[in-house]
Amino acid sequence: MTLSASGVSWSAGGVEILKDVSLTVETGEFLGIIGPNGSGKTSLMSLISGIRKPKRGEVLLDGCPIGTLGRRTVAQRLALVEQQAETGERITARQAVELGRTPYLGPLSPWSPEDDAIVGAALANVDMAHLADRLWHTLSGGERQRLHIARALAQQSKILLLDEPTNHLDIGHQISLLDLVRRQDLTVVAALHDLNHAAMFCDRIAVMQAGRLVALGRPREVLTVERIRAVFGIEVEVEHEFDGSCSIRYRARRPRPLAAIAAVGA
Numbered sequence: 001m002t003l004s005a006s007g008v009s010w011s012a013g014g015v016e017i018l019k020d021v022s023l024t025v026e027t028g029e030f031l032g033i034i035g036p037n038g039s040g041k042t043s044l045m046s047l048i049s050g051i052r053k054p055k056r057g058e059v060l061l062d063g064c065p066i067g068t069l070g071r072r073t074v075a076q077r078l079a080l081v082e083q084q085a086e087t088g089e090r091i092t093a094r095q096a097v098e099l100g101r102t103p104y105l106g107p108l109s110p111w112s113p114e115d116d117a118i119v120g121a122a123l124a125n126v127d128m129a130h131l132a133d134r135l136w137h138t139l140s141g142g143e144r145q146r147l148h149i150a151r152a153l154a155q156q157s158k159i160l161l162l163d164e165p166t167n168h169l170d171i172g173h174q175i176s177l178l179d180l181v182r183r184q185d186l187t188v189v190a191a192l193h194d195l196n197h198a199a200m201f202c203d204r205i206a207v208m209q210a211g212r213l214v215a216l217g218r219p220r221e222v223l224t225v226e227r228i229r230a231v232f233g234i235e236v237e238v239e240h241e242f243d244g245s246c247s248i249r250y251r252a253r254r255p256r257p258l259a260a261i262a263a264v265g266a
C-alpha cells in the first residue's frame with residue numbers, strides 16, 4: 001500500500017490553506033505531522049484520506065488518484081480517525097466498533113463470526129472489552145477516543161490516519177495508545193501536538209507551518225532547537241541519546257524576573 005501527495009494545494013473561504021505540499025508515506029512507517037494550531041495538519045489529513053479534493057496537485061493511493069477510487073475501496077485500504085469524530089449516541093461501545101466492518105459487508109457477505117472476532121480483538125486491544133455493552137453517551141471522552149481507534153483497527157486497512165489520536169487521553173493511555181498503534185503491522189500517519197511523543201514513536205516527522213511543509217525527516221534531524229524556535233516560537237533543549245533517539249525539554253520563554261524569585265525566597 002502506498003500513499004503520496006504531490007504538489008497539493010487547497011483553499012477555503014478564498015484563502016490558500018495548503019500550499020504545494022508533497023510527501024510520500026513509506027510502507028510500514030509511523031509518520032508524524034506536527035505544527036502549530038492552524039498550520040494545516042488536519043487539512044492535509046483530509047486531502048490524503050480522500051475526504052477533500054486538492055485544488056492543485058494529486059493524492060495517489062497505490063498509484064491511483066484517490067478521487068477515482070470508490071469509497072468502499074478507499075475504506076478497505078485506509079482508515080481515518082478524525083479529530084472531532086462523533087458517533088450516534090444510541091449505540092453501544094461494541095456497535096461503534098462494528099462500524100469498522102462496514103466496508104466489508106454486503107448482500108453476498110453478511111456479518112459473520114469472523115467479524116465478531118475482529119471487533120472483539122479491536123476492543124481488547126484498546127482496553128475497552130469490559131465496557132463493550134455500555135451506551136456511547138455514558139462513556140468519557142478518553143473512552144470514546146479509544147473506541148474510535150478500535151473502530152479504525154476493526155477496519156483492518158493497511159494505512160491508519162490519526163488526527164490528534166491522544167486527545168482526551170490521560171498520559172498513561174496516550175503512551176499505551178501510541179505504543180499499540182506502533183506495534184501494529186501498519187503504515188501510520190498521525191497529527192501530533194506533543195513533540196516528545198513525535199520523537200518517541202515516529203520514524204519520520206513532517207513539520208507544517210502556515211500551510212507549507214517546512215521539514216521532513218527523522219526525529220533527530222527535524223527536532224532541532226532552531227526549528228522548534230522558528231516554528232513554535234519557544235525555547236527548548238534537545239537531548240540526544242546514544243540509541244539515536246532524542247527528547248525535548250521545554251524552557252521558560254523568559255527568565256523569571258528577579259523580583260518574583262526574591263518574593264518566593266522571602
Ligand SMILES: Nc1ncnc2c1ncn2[C@@H]1O[C@H](COP(=O)(O)OP(=O)(O)OP(=O)(O)O)[C@@H](O)[C@H]1O
Nearest residue numbers: 012013017035036037038039040041042043044208
Ligand atoms: N472549511 C474551512 N473554511 C475556512 N477556513 C478553514 C477551513 N478549514 C480549515 N480552515 C483554516 O485553515 C487553517 C488550517 O486549519 P487546520 O485545521 O488544517 O489546522 P491544524 O494544523 O490542524 O490546526 P490545529 O492544531 O488547531 O488542529 C486554519 O487557519 C483554519 O481556520
